[in-house]
Amino acid sequence: MLYILSGQDDFSLAQALEVIKNETGDRASLEVSTTTLDGKQLTLNQLKTVCETVPFMMGKRLVIVNGLLERFESPGRSRRQRKTARADNQQDDYKSFSDYMGRIPESTILVLIDGRITSGNPLFKEIAGKATVKVFPLLREAKLRDWVQKRVADEGGSISPKAAYLLTRLVGSNLWIMASEIKKLVLFAPDRRIEEDDVKTMVGYTQQATVFNMIDAILEFNPELAGQYLQHLFRSGVPPAYILYMLSRQVQMIVRARELKSKRMSNTDIQSKLGLTQEFVVRKTLEQARRYSLPRLREVYHHLLEADLSIKTGKYDAELAINILVAELSRRERTQLTKASPV
Numbered sequence: 001m002l003y004i005l006s007g008q009d010d011f012s013l014a015q016a017l018e019v020i021k022n023e024t025g026d027r028a029s030l031e032v033s034t035t036t037l038d039g040k041q042l043t044l045n046q047l048k049t050v051c052e053t054v055p056f057m058m059g060k061r062l063v064i065v066n067g068l069l070e071r072f073e074s075p076g077r078s079r080r081q082r083k084t085a086r087a088d089n090q091q092d093d094y095k096s097f098s099d100y101m102g103r104i105p106e107s108t109i110l111v112l113i114d115g116r117i118t119s120g121n122p123l124f125k126e127i128a129g130k131a132t133v134k135v136f137p138l139l140r141e142a143k144l145r146d147w148v149q150k151r152v153a154d155e156g157g158s159i160s161p162k163a164a165y166l167l168t169r170l171v172g173s174n175l176w177i178m179a180s181e182i183k184k185l186v187l188f189a190p191d192r193r194i195e196e197d198d199v200k201t202m203v204g205y206t207q208q209a210t211v212f213n214m215i216d217a218i219l220e221f222n223p224e225l226a227g228q229y230l231q232h233l234f235r236s237g238v239p240p241a242y243i244l245y246m247l248s249r250q251v252q253m254i255v256r257a258r259e260l261k262s263k264r265m266s267n268t269d270i271q272s273k274l275g276l277t278q279e280f281v282v283r284k285t286l287e288q289a290r291r292y293s294l295p296r297l298r299e300v301y302h303h304l305l306e307a308d309l310s311i312k313t314g315k316y317d318a319e320l321a322i323n324i325l326v327a328e329l330s331r332r333e334r335t336q337l338t339k340a341s342p343v
Contacts, residue, residue: 002127006069006114013113016134017064020111024060030057038334039112044096050110061108068097069114072123098126112184114263131328138173140279151179157186159194166199178282207238211246212284214326215254218300219292223330230326232281240318241311248304250285255297257289275296301328 003020005013021033024030033055037046042065056062071093083294112131117124124173139147145164159167167185171178181203188202210229215249233243253274260270267286276282306327311318 001106001109002104002131003109003111003122004069004128004131004133005111005136006117008136008138009136009175011179012136013134016136017111017113017312020109024062024109026057027057029057029059030062034062034064034324035060035135036064036066039065039114040071044070044093044100048100049112054221055107059107060104063108063110064113065110065117066113068112069117069124072121073118073229074120074311078092094123094126095122095182101127104128118162119236138279139175140173141168142214144168148178148182152186153184155182156185157189158260159185160196163196163199166196170199170280172277172281172283174279184276207233208246208281209284211243211250212288214299215247215250216287218326218330219288219296221330224283224328226326226330227323230322234319240322243262243317244308244311246324248301250310251297251304253285254288254292255294255301257285258292258294258297258299261286261289263341265287301330 007013023032035050048234050063098268145168146166149162171181184202189198210233214226214229257270260273271282307321310316311321
């Protein structure tokens with residue numbers, strides 16, 4: 001039996017794999033007869049050897065291959081000129097793999113696990129008709145809110161629509177993190193509906209949201225608002241050194257995002273380059289990259305680095321240094337503020 005599980009939602013993908021395991025019957029004997037392979041390095045002979053090994057107690061053998069389909073994805077346009085004989089060999093490889101997958105032993109369950117696969121993938125086109133195919137794209141907006149509502153209900157709780165909306169805005173499409181946050185919220189409000197204030201209290205991303213808002217206030221020369229956000233972080237118990245780290249890191253991210261956007265890179269590529277996974281962080285970073293000029297961003301970033309150095313050398317107490325820094329940066333003359341031009 002052949003399965004293809006693909007997509008960026010690896011939480012739902014992992015759950016689908018668990019369903020396949022449960023449907024095979026005896027989980028104990030299956031665990032002994034389960035092999036996981038790296039598809040990017042896999043040879044046909046290695047696959048044959050594993051698939052044709054007799055399973056424990058004459059049960060089922062589960063073979064999980066990660067990344068085999070991605071191996072045959074077409075290269076990007078910038079790399080097309082660099083195709084070599086290796087590409088021709090890969091073409092022969094996918095035909096060999098396809099032929100074999102049509103005749104794997106009945107005792108073997110072969111599961112191919114991959115990220116995003118295009119419709120032009122040659123191996124996928126060859127074997128899709130022989131396989132059970134399940135695709136798991138990232139959930140967004142209404143579908144993500146529906147998933148939150150169902151997950152909360154499965155955990156024995158309930159959540160208001162406004163709270164569900166806020167939760168999805170803060171956490172984004174990472175369902176591993178979302179499931180963890182939902183579990184915390186249900187435990188926090190065991191006998192009532194989860195409301196917006198519960199999300200604001202319990203979800204860790206509210207600290208990051210405060211940092212984003214404080215950066216906005218600093219860059220827009222609003223000392224009163226910037227100071228309010230800073231004091232909120234202090235009252236929440238966030239260490240001064242960590243506040244400075246978060247500010248420096250986010251300003252650096254905004255600078256890099258703006259530079260990448262000026263090269264006309266897509267939002268998805270920028271997200272990958274920056275190593276960001278949470279939808280909220282990606283969205284807010286790109287929004288700030290559009291709003292502020294590089295000179296203003298670099299100015300703030302250099303002052304943050306100077307403050308970090310003064311704290312580490314003992315020149316200033318950490319909390320006092322950050323209070324002074326935020327006040328000075330946000331009190332600069334408004335005429336110095338240069339809004340970013342569209343990119």
